[in-house]
Amino acid sequence: xxxxxxxxxxxxxxxxxxxxxxxxxxxxxxxxxxxxxxxxxxxxxxxxxxxxxxxxxxxxxxxxxxxxxxxxxxxxxxxxxxxxxxxxxxxxxxxxxxxxxxxxxxxxxxxxxxxxxxxxxxxxxxxxxxxxxxxxxxxxxxxxxxxxxxxxxxxxxxxxxxxxxxxxxxxxxxxxxxxxxxxxxxxxxxxxxxxxxxxxxxxxxxxxxxxxxxxxxxxxxxxxxxxxxxxxxxxxxxxxxxxxxxxxxxxxxxxxxxxxxxxxxxxxxxxxxxxxxxxxxxxxxxxxxxxxxxxxxxxxxxxxxxxxxxxxxxxxxxxxxxxxxxxxxxxxxxxxx
Ligand SMILES: NC(=O)c1ccc[n+]([C@@H]2O[C@H](COP(=O)([O-])OP(=O)(O)OC[C@H]3O[C@@H](n4cnc5c(N)ncnc54)[C@H](OP(=O)(O)O)[C@@H]3O)[C@@H](O)[C@H]2O)c1
Numbered sequence: 001x002x003x004x005x006x007x008x009x010x011x012x013x014x015x016x017x018x019x020x021x022x023x024x025x026x027x028x029x030x031x032x033x034x035x036x037x038x039x040x041x042x043x044x045x046x047x048x049x050x051x052x053x054x055x056x057x058x059x060x061x062x063x064x065x066x067x068x069x070x071x072x073x074x075x076x077x078x079x080x081x082x083x084x085x086x087x088x089x090x091x092x093x094x095x096x097x098x099x100x101x102x103x104x105x106x107x108x109x110x111x112x113x114x115x116x117x118x119x120x121x122x123x124x125x126x127x128x129x130x131x132x133x134x135x136x137x138x139x140x141x142x143x144x145x146x147x148x149x150x151x152x153x154x155x156x157x158x159x160x161x162x163x164x165x166x167x168x169x170x171x172x173x174x175x176x177x178x179x180x181x182x183x184x185x186x187x188x189x190x191x192x193x194x195x196x197x198x199x200x201x202x203x204x205x206x207x208x209x210x211x212x213x214x215x216x217x218x219x220x221x222x223x224x225x226x227x228x229x230x231x232x233x234x235x236x237x238x239x240x241x242x243x244x245x246x247x248x249x250x251x252x253x254x255x256x257x258x259x260x261x262x263x264x265x266x267x268x269x270x271x272x273x274x275x276x277x278x279x280x281x282x283x284x285x286x287x288x289x290x291x292x293x294x295x296x297x298x299x300x301x302x303x304x305x306x307x308x309x310x311x312x313x314x315x316x317x318x319x320x321x322x323x324x325x326x327x328x329x330x331x332x333x334x335x336x337x
Contacts (some may be wrong), residue, residue, distance in 0.1 A: 001029050003030060003031035003176050004028075004029060004030065004031055004067040004068050004328075004332070004337060005030075005031050005032045005034070005066050005067045005068075006021065006023065006028070006030050006031075006033050006034070006063055006066070006067065006068045006070065006328075007032030007033075007034040007035075007036055007063060007067075007068070007069045007070070007072045007085075007090065008033070008034070008035055008036065008061065008069075008072070008077075009036045009058055009062075009069060009070070009071045009072065009077065009081060010036070010037060010071065010073035010077075010095075011035035011036060011037050011039070011046060011055055011072075012035075012037040012044060012046070012055060012073070013043075013072055013162060014159055014163045014166070014316055015035070015072035015095055015316060015320040015321050016073075017046075017074045017216065018316045018320065018321035018322075019070050019072060019319060019321045019324070019325065020033075020035075020046060020047075020048055022263075022293050022322050022325045023048075023071045023325060024048065024049055024065060025039070025143060025323060026329070028302075028325060028328065028329065029334075030049075032046075032065075032237045033053055034053075034056070034062070034066060035047050035048075035053050035054070035055040035056070035235065036055065036056060036057070036058040036062050037055050037057070037058065037073070038058070038073075038077075039057040040058065040114055041054060041055045041057075041253060041324045042056055042057045043055065043287050045240060047122060049136070049223070049234050050076055051114060053109070056081060058073070058077065058081055059309060060084055061081065061083070062081075063084060063085035063088035063089075063090050063243075064088050065089075066085065066088065066089070066090040066107035066329050067089075067090060067091065067337055068090060068091055068237045068323070068331075068337065069082075069085045069093070069094065070093050070095075070321075070328070071085075071093065071094040071095055072093055072095045072096075072097065072324075073096065074096055075096040075097050075098040077096075077100075077225075078094050078096040078097045078098040078099070078323055081124050082094055082098070082099065082122075082329070083122075085122075086121075086122030086123060089119045090122075090139070091093040091120065091122060091123075091233060091331060091337060092122060092124070092325050092330075093124050093125075093126060093324045093328060093337075094123060094125050094126060095126045095321075097128065097213065098125075099177070099218075100125040100128070100217060101129060101216055101217075102114055102125075102218070104121050104259050105120070105121075105123045105125050106119050106124050106125065106218060107124075107125045107126075107127050107220045107221055108120040108124055108125070108126070108127075108171050108221070108327050108330075109127060109135055109136060109221050109266045110223050110323070110326040110329075111136050111139070111266070112135050112136065112139045112222060113221055113222070113223065114295040114327075114330045115150075116274065117252045117327060117330050117331055117336060118194070118334075118336060119160075119189065120122065120289055120336075122244040123280070124327055124331075126149035126193070126320065126323050126324045126327065127213075127216065127217045127221060127315075127323075128161055128210070128213045128217055128313075128319075129156075129242055129315035129316075129318075129319025129320055130152075130154050130160075130210070130213075130217050130231075130233065130242055130319070131213060131217040131218055131221070132289050132313070132318060132319050132323055132336070133219065133244065133292045133293075133301070133311055133312070133313035133315075133318060133319060134150075134152060134214065134220055134311060135244075135245060136219055136268045136269060136313075136318070137263065137266070137269055137292055137311050138150065138173060138211075138218075138222070138246070138248065138264035139143045139221075139222055139250070139266075140262050140263060140269070141250070141259055141307075141325075142222060142227075144254075144258075144262055145251060145252050145254050146164070146176075146249045146250065146251040146303075147224070147227050147248055147249070147250055148213075148226075148228065148247070148249045148250065149177040149227065149228040149229075149230075149249040149250075150218070150227060150228070150229045150230070150247070150248050150249075151230050151231075151232070151246070151247040152229070152230075152231045152232075152244055152245070152246045153232045153234065153244065153245045154214075154231065154232070154233045154234060154242060154243070154244050154249070155233075155234055155236045155238070155242065155244070155245075156196075156234065156235050156236065156242045156243075156281075156315070157236065157238040157240050157241055157283060157315060158186075158187075158191060158235065158236075158237065158238070158239060159219075159239055159240050159241055159314050159315060159316050160199075160242065160319070161186055161187070161220065162186075162305065164185070164186050165186045165187070165191075166239060168184070168185060168187065168191060168249075169188045169192060169237055169239065170182075171189050172190055172191060172192035173192045173237070174192075175192070176190070176192045176193055177232075185233060188250060191235060191237050192237055193237060193295060194237065194280075195234050195235065195237075196234065196235040197232065197233070197234045198235070198290050199211075199233040199235055199328065200213075200233075200261060205295065207231070208233060210231075210233040211230075211232065211233050212231075213229040214231040214233070215229040215231065217229075217263050233302050235318070237286075237334040239287070240283065240286075240287035240315065240316060241283035241284070241286040241312055241313060241314050241315055242283075242311045242312070242313060242315045242319060243266075243281070243283055243311070244310070244311045244312070245259075245308070245310060246308070246309050246310070246311055247300055247306060247308050247309045248306065248307075248309070249305055249306050249308070250305045251304055252305060253304055253305050254307055255299065255304065256297045256298050256299055256303065256307065259297050259299055259307055259309070260273060263294055263297075268290075268291060268292055269291065269292050269293075269294055270292070270293050270294070271293075271294050271295065271297075272292040272293050272294070272295045273294070273295040273296065273297055275296075277296065280296050280310055281294065281295045281310060281311070282294035282312065283312055286312045286313055286314050287314050288302055288314060288317070289314055289317070290314075290317055290318060290322055291313070291318070292312075292313045292318060293311070293312045293313065294309055294310070294311050295309070296308065296309055296310035296313075297309045300308070303315075327332050
């Protein structure tokens, strides 16, 4: 089997560490692994396949000889380094928002639009974590009965904002329990024992950027610009996994039984749905797993063609590292690397 020289940019971050885990767990054929981060992490050692790999500072010469560059460094570093990596001959799979809406960059969730990888010109973008889990569940339904409108409310874990956000929730929880003030740094308000309906910046239309990402990215991935999408994105004091309450309006009526039947066959989806025994997806149980979990599937009593459901997935795995490695697997399997 052909093996590849792989670089991880942002290796010391939350997604970067998950990249290392996922590459090992899925036995991605890695010839050499290069770990890159900022100068702050230079010299740090991280374990991969039973040996230690030293982290080096990313720079203009970092991508020589690299076949696949997995980026998880944030948009600014990606805008600067992705073109350099492409010029050096690497295919970049980028987790930041930098390239997602670029018309020359495929935005890919392998269960939905793996074929789009073929159109790449060096960069493939990984979608926003909230969008990924939603389209994995909605696309198979849309193929059977066209979706007209989606209303989604998210309950997003702090890990979606990186390592520093996890530390902020831990520290604030202790402070608040001790009756002390919790001063926010990562989030605009205290996140411990609270919900914050603001993820990313506010835009002129009064939605946040995170909410509009769910609109635009859903259109691009599903090749369905006609679907009306409205989102409210909320940060919740959960460490890992995003949860979503999704209300879908179809062109024709769709029963909950039919939807469950379709989803049972859908790649990447696992149904957990039995109200008689309080079985439904939950953030705690989805953490550390690969599937997109769907439950609480029910007819929306307020609309004849409506369905409601609850979708949960690990945002650091399927929402980031796993999805990107799956893209690399598609590229390798189809001889596009
Ligand atoms: N967390 C999620 O669930 C999730 C989901 C989807 C997408 N994403 C996206 O993935 C990216 C990484 O997220 P994260 O949660 O892993 O963040 P994180 O925990 O804050 O990690 C950021 C990583 O980027 C590195 N970095 C920062 N600036 C850099 C620079 N100028 N040059 C090279 N490396 C640099 C950091 O290195 P140092 O350690 O040296 O500072 C660190 O390794 C972000 O764009 C985020 O939006 C995250």
